[in-house]
Amino acid sequence: MIQVFRRYLRHISGPMIGVGAVVYFAYHTVEGDRGVRAWLRLNGEIAEAQLQLDKIATERAEMEHRVSLLRPDHLDQDMLEERARIMLNMSREGDVVVFDRRR
Secondary structure, three states: OHHHHHHHHHHHHHHHHHHHHHHHHHHHHHHOOOOHHHHHHHHHHHHHHHHHHHHHHHHHHHHHHHHHOOOHHHOOHHHHHHHHHHHHOOOOOOOOOOOOOOO
């Protein structure tokens, strides 16, 4: 009886070790530090950072455009007047002031 059990164990031990190795590597392929789930999470973070970068780049381009309108070689009178009114907190007589609560 013991010999039959040892023979059965000898025949099944190799495949069981192989199945165990496959299960181990399959688990770590999905759940590991460099697995599929980590890859998906990192791709999500990259996409979020790209959106933030695009937003900041748009804001920067808008600011650079506004600054270029105030350069001495190409001075936009309307922009200069707008900045002067904001900085001095003054307006002309008869002007209508609309408050923007977003800022």
